Amino acid sequence: MKLLHLFNEFERGANGSAPQLTTRREAFGQIGRTVGKAATLALPLAAFLKPNHVHAQTSGDSIIDVLNFALTLEYLEAEYYAMGLDANGLLTGDIRETIALIGDHEAAHVEFLKSAISGSGGTPVDKPEFDFTAGGNFNNVFSNQTIFLAIAQAFEDTGVRAYKGQAANLMGNKDVLTAALQIHSVEARHASEIRRIRGSKGWITNAENTTGAGAADAVYAGEDNVMQLGFNVTTVTQVNRNHITEAWDEPLNKSEVLGIASLFLED
Amino acid sequence: MKTPKFSQSRVVAERDPHSRRSFLRKSGLGLAAAGLFLAGCEDDDDPIMFDNTVNLGSGDVAVLNYAFALEQLEAAFYAQVLQGGYFASASAEEKQIMTDLEAHERAHAEFFQAAISSVATAIPALEVDFSSIDFDSRASVLGTAQAFEDLGVSAYNGAGRLLTNPDFLLIAGKIVSVEARHAAAIRSINSNSPRAFASSEVVDSNGLDLARTPSQVLGIAGTYITTPIDASGLPQ
Numbered sequence: 001m002k003l004l005h006l007f008n009e010f011e012r013g014a015n016g017s018a019p020q021l022t023t024r025r026e027a028f029g030q031i032g033r034t035v036g037k038a039a040t041l042a043l044p045l046a047a048f049l050k051p052n053h054v055h056a057q058t059s060g061d062s063i064i065d066v067l068n069f070a071l072t073l074e075y076l077e078a079e080y081y082a083m084g085l086d087a088n089g090l091l092t093g094d095i096r097e098t099i100a101l102i103g104d105h106e107a108a109h110v111e112f113l114k115s116a117i118s119g120s121g122g123t124p125v126d127k128p129e130f131d132f133t134a135g136g137n138f139n140n141v142f143s144n145q146t147i148f149l150a151i152a153q154a155f156e157d158t159g160v161r162a163y164k165g166q167a168a169n170l171m172g173n174k175d176v177l178t179a180a181l182q183i184h185s186v187e188a189r190h191a192s193e194i195r196r197i198r199g200s201k202g203w204i205t206n207a208e209n210t211t212g213a214g215a216a217d218a219v220y221a222g223e224d225n226v227m228q229l230g231f232n233v234t235t236v237t238q239v240n241r242n243h244i245t246e247a248w249d250e251p252l253n254k255s256e257v258l259g260i261a262s263l264f265l266e267d
Numbered sequence: 268m269k270t271p272k273f274s275q276s277r278v279v280a281e282r283d284p285h286s287r288r289s290f291l292r293k294s295g296l297g298l299a300a301a302g303l304f305l306a307g308c309e310d311d312d313d314p315i316m317f318d319n320t321v322n323l324g325s326g327d328v329a330v331l332n333y334a335f336a337l338e339q340l341e342a343a344f345y346a347q348v349l350q351g352g353y354f355a356s357a358s359a360e361e362k363q364i365m366t367d368l369e370a371h372e373r374a375h376a377e378f379f380q381a382a383i384s385s386v387a388t389a390i391p392a393l394e395v396d397f398s399s400i401d402f403d404s405r406a407s408v409l410g411t412a413q414a415f416e417d418l419g420v421s422a423y424n425g426a427g428r429l430l431t432n433p434d435f436l437l438i439a440g441k442i443v444s445v446e447a448r449h450a451a452a453i454r455s456i457n458s459n460s461p462r463a464f465a466s467s468e469v470v471d472s473n474g475l476d477l478a479r480t481p482s483q484v485l486g487i488a489g490t491y492i493t494t495p496i497d498a499s500g501l502p503q
Contacts (some may be wrong), residue, residue: 004486082423097460097462099463105474106475108472109474111473112474112475130425164437164441168436168437177427178427178478182475182477183475183476184443185444185446185447185476186419186474186475186476188444189465189470190464192449193455202452203371203445203451211500217449228378228382229382231381236378237373237374237379239377243374247371247445248441248442249442250441251440251441
């Protein structure tokens with residue numbers, strides 16, 4: 001099944017609205033520029049800054065829908081790392097060890113989610129076909145370690161935001177919610193490690209996209225939020241604004257995540 | 268270097284009850300400056316500690332106060348780290364990490380103070396006892412930091428199910444992933460292993476991180492938090 005079709009099914013099941021899919025031409029047409037992508041792929045920043053706005057809640061998705069959405073992201077990550085580890089000479093030494101562990105976790109997440117979906121009476125979605133060159137924009141993804149790790153960072157930081165955005169949809173099943181949270185924090189550990197290997201801080205300052213790929217701006221859009229539960233955190237602490245933005249990770253909703261993931265779909 | 272898991276922590280085993288007073292005399296000012304109140308150490312031998320018992324409240328508020336208690340513990344710890352000999356001689360990278368973590372945990376604690384107070388009663392400043400930690404020792408500081416960060420991750424993971432308000436769940440989610448980023452970074456600099464950041468000590472064969480119940484977490488944190496905490500109002 002094509003992932004695009006899958007996404008459309010997710011969205012129909014959710015609320016009938018069209019997903020915010022983005023063509024590669026749109027996403028990569030202006031690589032290197034820092035404007036445009038966030039606006040294309042993400043909700044307006046104002047939506048993040050509005051007090052009490054919660055992306056996660058009340059989309060109406062069933063728990064199985066959410067788990068299949070998560071499974072699709074885990075398929076993407078698991079296949080990416082498996083292909084990276086198979087690529088001759090791409091990953092060596094300590095970095096290979098790190099990626100091997102992350103790949104093991106993603107593969108375990110795939111199996112865990114499949115079991116959870118089946119155990120809940122649902123049917124796990126099939127693995128889509130991925131194109132990790134993103135339509136030829138990253139032709140050296142499996143031969144250039146720098147590119148490979150940059151995209152890995154984007155995937156992990158996206159994964160953290162995706163699980164966070166779905167947590168509220170899992171409140172009806174506390175065991176599933178707990179398991180999803182347990183995956184969520186593992187994705188955050190992965191993100192931190194890959195970021196640090198690449199020379200970034202393990203946490204996200206403002207909405208800084210440190211991948212070096214302008215197409216990943218959407219991965220970080222809204223991470224500069226300082227409004228939490230209606231409080232402007234800059235007014236309740238002496239901690240500076242940069243540190244405040246680092247101290248809270250922000251969610252992405254399903255459409256935002258699918259907009260990012262769609263760049264890596266086989267045509 | 269290898270660090271024992273929290274429950275067997277070396278820093279706990281090496282506790283020296285006599286060091287606490289002199290330690291606090293030297294360091295109390297720095298902690299006060301960080302906005303965190305440490306006191307009560309002279310009550311060590313006083314069996315009547317329960318006068319100070321702090322009640323977390325009930326329902327979602329109790330869960331938020333529980334998180335606030337853990338953030339207070341972390342914030343107090345990193346405030347003290349920044350005053351210690353390890354930090355003074357740490358590498359630039361490690362100084363950056365410790366500076367960031369102190370700021371993040373302080374922001375979390377002060378946010379919870381404000382947010383909980385706006386709707387209910389926030390717990391007061393808790394008394395902590397760090398006499399078992401050698402703030403001049405890299406191994407002691409990093410071992411404790413690793414234990415606290417992993418504990419925080421497992422606490423939030425275990426507490427999500429106790430919340431009924433999705434806004435509060437989202438806040439917990441926004442914070443727990445930052446704690447996990449911290450845990451990975453601390454684990455990484457505290458080990459030579461490229462797998463330490465998410466080793467099998469904390470991630471199981473299903474790829475799941477630790478989740479602990481409040482009673483498990485408070486049992487561990489009680490090594491450092493001396494104020495008695497009444498968690499009986501926490502949702503089950």
